[in-house]
Amino acid sequence: xxxxxxxxAIATVLLxxxxxxxxxxxxxxxxxxxxxxxSGFKAVVGQPFTLTLINAGRVRHNLQLDPAVTDIPLPAxxxxxxxxxxxxxxxxxxTSDYWCAIPGHLExxxxxxxxxxxx
Numbered sequence: 797x798x799x800x801x802x803x804x805a806i807a808t809v810l811l812x813x814x815x816x817x818x819x820x821x822x823x824x825x826x827x828x829x830x831x832x833x834x835s836g837f838k839a840v841v842g843q844p845f846t847l848t849l850i851n852a853g854r855v856r857h858n859l860q861l862d863p864a865v866t867d868i869p870l871p872a873x874x875x876x877x878x879x880x881x882x883x884x885x886x887x888x889x890x891t892s893d894y895w896c897a898i899p900g901h902l903e904x905x906x907x908x909x910x911x912x913x914x915x
Contacts, residue, residue: 822846825894827857827874830904832896838911839886848881849874857901861910862892873898886912 822845823837830853839845851857851874858873868884889912896906 822848824848824850825859825908827851827853827896827906829853829855830901830906832859832894832906832908834908836909836911838913841886841889841912841914843915844883844885846881846883848879850879851876856898857896857906858898859894860897861894888912889914 821840821843823834823839825837825847826833827850847868849859849871854876856873856875859870861868861870868882870882871878871880874880891912892910894908894910895902
């Protein structure tokens with residue numbers, strides 16, 4: 797009985813450790829015609845994060861983030877078929893909307909939310 801409890805305790809600690817380390821360190825944002833997926837993603841303060849942007853649509857798109865939350869160096873626009881990755885390290889926790897700033901695209905619903913969590 798004691799051996800089972802010890803094994804159960806070890807298994808619990810291992811599972812919690814894996815869950816704590818399993819924070820996402822990347823996200824892929826896919827643009828299609830007037831849609832951004834996913835509608836949200838999470839990053840962790842102080843942890844490098846790679847954001848991959850893919851334009852799977854037929855028109856140009858871009859990604860804008862609130863500069864008060866992060867100053868990620870994003871491309872001005874992605875042509876159809878373009879794919880680009882940028883890596884940044886979030887400095888503060890909080891949320892920021894992201895959107896496509898091509899005229900008419902935000903109004904068509906091309907937006908989402910970045911959530912930066914404390915460690």
